[in-house]
Amino acid sequence: MEAAVFIVSLVDCCALIFLSVYFIITLSDLECDYINARACCSKLNKWVIPELIGQTLTTVMMMVSMHWFILILNLPVAAWDLYRTCRGWPHRAWAEKPGLQGAELRHLRYVKVPLGNMGVFDPTEIHNRGQLKSHMKEAMIKLGFHLLCFFIYLYSMILALIND
């Protein structure tokens, strides 16, 4: 059972690594002007949700299998992904409901949702205020994190297989 959890995590982690690399490549293409902002953003936005799902999957599995250390490691990243996705999600009708006023609205504002954005990667904003750089930095950090996780899972998997 334990081994199965780690095998799935490992596969998931590989996918996330590939995704991070893909993000980095696409963003650097944009930086070097090989691709235009519109194409780049629509490519990347497609993968924002899968990335979130992948990350959540590992986190949930670790929670279920009670691997607290790995869970703690994964939680912040999952939280960040969730926050970012909410913030950039284009169809946020729920934030615009007329019924939402006062305290409720302020609560939502806490999640700072720039309305009318076209997703996490917005072609009209990506060249402003160093957003491209910060996206790039984020992708790099995630790549590092996933690589670290990859070895942790690998180690844990082997350990689990041996114990079995």
Added chain:
Amino acid sequence: MSSTGFNSRNGTGQTYANGPSQNPGMGFNIGSQAPYSPMPTKGPVAPGAGLYNSGPYQPGPPAGPYQPGPPAGAYQPGPPAGAFQPGPQAGPYQPAAPVSSYHPPPGQPPLTRPPMGGPPPTLTPPQSSSPAPRMPHAQATPPPPAAMSHNYYPNQPPQQSPSPAWQYGAAAPPAAAPHGAMRAPPSGPVGNHVGPMNPAATLLPPQPSPSSSAGYAPTPLAPVPHSTAPGSGPGPVPLHGYTQPGNASTPPPMAPHPYQPASAPYGALPTGHAMPPMGPPPMGNATPPPPKAEGPSAGNGHQAPYAFNHLENKMAGAPQSGPPGRHLGHYPSLPPGYNNTPASQGAAPPMHPPMQTAPSQYPPQPQLYQQPPGGPGLAQMSSSLASLSLQGNTPEALRVVNLLQERNLLPAGPIPAPTPPLPQDLQKVNCNPEVFRCTLSSIPQTQSLLNKAKLPLGLLLHPFKDLSVTLQLPVVTSSTIVRCRSCRTYINPFVSFLDQRRWKCNLCFRVNDVPEEFMYNPISRSYGEPQKRPEVQNATIEFIAPSEYMLRPPQPAVYLFVLDVSHNAVETGYLNVVCQSLLDNISALPGDTRTKVGFITFDSTIHFYNLQEGLSQPQMLIVSDIEEIFLPTPDSLLVNLNECKELVQDLLKSLPHIFEKTMETQSALGPALQAAFKLLSPTGGRVSVFQTQLPSMGVGALKSREDPNQRASAKDIQHLAPATDFYKKLALDCSGQQVAVDLFLLSAQYCDLASLGCISRYSAGSVYYYPSYHHQHNPAQVERFEKDLKRYLTRKIGFEAVMRIRCTKGLSIHTFHGNFFVRSTDLLSLPNVNPDAGFAVQMSIEENLVDMQVVSFQAALLYTSSKGERRIRVHTLCLPVVNSLTDVFAGADVQAVTGLLASMAVDRSVSASLGDARDAMTNAAIDSLASYRHAALTIQQPGLLAPACLRLFPLYVLALLKQKAFRTGTSTRLDDRVFSMCQLKFQPLVYAMLMIHPTLYRVDDLSDQGALNISERTIPQPRELQLSVEKLCREGAFLMDAGSVMHLWVGRSCNPSFLTQVLGVPDYAALPQNMYQLPELETAESQRTRAFIGWLREQRPFYPSLHIIRDDSPQKGDFMQNMIEDRTESALSYYEFLLHMQQQISK
């Protein structure tokens, strides 16, 4: 060889010729300007000056703007100039005058120009000599009493000499004698400061031409530098060795003529005469009392090695018009801090009758009081001016100003951009600041230095400005366009030629070969002088691009009109205006034989119009399936205008009637836009959308988000961001297909401009907004709409454009402001570009700019003209790099900083909150002044200190906080607010500044003194007044110019002659509540007033409507809300704001 058609009209050849002849005065500036190579420049200075002025921009008479060929004539360069000024100076600049905004590159104020050149020279010669002897510090210091003067004091001796110059300006002949006397006594300086100024001030105020002179007036400042210069000599000298005695000498030659004319008017004034004598005594008094200021002045002297900012000085000079004394008089009511010199105040009031004071009240510049040591020495002043500019030791820009004490900071005339301290030969060819300017005209060497200055670094561009009116635009036809092989920079005046065959790129420093054909100069028909090619002689140039610059054959001009015909729209009556305007201008639409037009109307359904040739009348096709929009007959909806003109005209005539009785209230804007996009996507082009209500059907439908109860909320304003991404996505689709959408919003209700505006913002369109438009109830809006439409339909247009902004290696652009889509890191996609669009970018310094003396910026705009030609317009700006904080401050361009700050604040309001944006603006002002105080001032003194170049910064920031876009606590409709934000982002700086800080004039006593002469019209030039109710008086009538609207406020007991002669009513009671036009009376007063208002209107591409407001009319609020120096229920007064800043700074 290949470069056959060189149409650089005046461009190279003529320009220069003009140059020398023009204004000797210029030379003057030059001298001062050339920080780096002072010595060499001097000799040539005088001539150089001429060049300077004429520079690349002043084509002189032959200015043929765009067309290479014969066209030049159209622009009327010649005659206008002549008309302008009788004086010798007129030359090239005159033409510019009409468009005040355009200053020649050197940074001189356009209008002011002529006078300036003139005066300085005459005076200077003597003066310069005088400064040399400069007084011992000791002497100077003791007198220091006046706060203001302090700076100068140390240098005092020189000052006196300068003072003569002033006199010159003011009333040269009479004054001269006195000041000789004045000068002699060393002590003079102290007492004098105020005195001289006063006379000048009194005289000037009323006259327009003086304003130009006023521009010079800044010269008063000049004295300062002057004085400093001498000081510097002895003391710590400036880095570059700006102060050169030699320079001083140079100026004299130029001066004579220009100034004279100006002076004459002044002399005439009685008051002026009276003043001179008076001046000195009061001065003395005034100065002694406030001892505080002095300290700082001394500090300045040291600090300001350069005197680059001649302009600034000039500005200061402008103030002449206002007698310093006067304001003081007014001031009594002000907080104690404001009274600069009590003594002077006392003196002033008696001197001037109350009436007079009102108009002239503004002592334009603080300097005035301070500087002019010898009251009598008007002449001195003028001389000082001249010397100042020449020497340039003390940058006027760095003069320390205690904002709490100096109240009257506004210059009399327009504020010119600072002139960067570049070698004269570079500055001569530098790009015109109206087209391209930087917030810091001296670029800091490192990012850390920039961070210390706390000022934003950015560029403001107006790349497609109509240049023909003021400048000539050289057009080059060449089969090869010479560009750097690695960074693709276009060859420009700032590259260096290593030898005949190689040139070094000034952006990436790569060495490139000079192509064979570039060796031949088509203008001089000579070979082997690549440096003489027009590309290397002009910072603004246009190339006709060869085929490699085309991805597809140049598109034809295509115009599609999308009209709202719902009940609401018909009710407003706008359809008649649009159709009539189109009928009138249909042959003036820019284009060639391929021009196409099309029409779509919509309510709850979409109506297309088949205009195919052969039909007897237009055929309306209705598509009611708005979910899945399709084009009924794709080929015949867009038709060739020339072939189907009659059908189009038929349609335009019948359109308003077709929908007269419509009861349809829904609006399907989204589907209509989709249809327009489909229709235009094969060719690209322009969509003009007229919308009168919130879209309610189909995709893109919006709900009202505005809560009227929250309009005056002091809390954060919601809903500044779009509610849906539909318009943004569609705009990006449009952008990809080279379609631009211009939005005309005519509505009384909330239309959610924040969402709708996206359609224009990202497709590089423009937004026009006419709140409460109605054909009967709002004639002023109708008039404005008509004029705007005319301009809109007939203005120049560029299709399928892209703009790339490059900068020297080490600098990088990180944020863009304006209407466009940023396609890749430095490439702006502009499906259409129009002459009224401005852009701004923010930059950071990525690598230290060590070993660089100058950096360059190049904006290249590639577009298809309406004639189907592919053209590239290239602007190159060159700025010096400095390594001290003082120099960075000296180069700050307060207007550009304000403009950029406003754009940044708009972004911040949307992405964070309005409160954040307001705090950020306030902090920007506080931080920069705090940084100046801590890092750049060597001597600490009490008060809120600012360098002269930033003295208006707190005022502008306060103005921004009270601007519609950012104000809180005052009821503001959401759409008004959002529109104001749009305008701040996409208007060129000149117009944005009027929105931010309107100008106020007293117009009931206009006189011809100092008036401008433009093509046989006399344009009076009243003084610009501060925006404070204290400047108003019941006896007067005041005109407030807020850019897109003008208010003429008539006081309750207004001068009866103004009422009858100008307004055409027997008395105040007969003045109607709603009056939007001045009657065309044959009286001199009426003509003057109309000439002045007409002249203001001519200077901008849009049409400001005029509202005549009685003291008791409901519209008074609109007028009063622009009184930004006054306190309101929810906002601080200027003085309170300053105190707040001081508090924050001293924390």
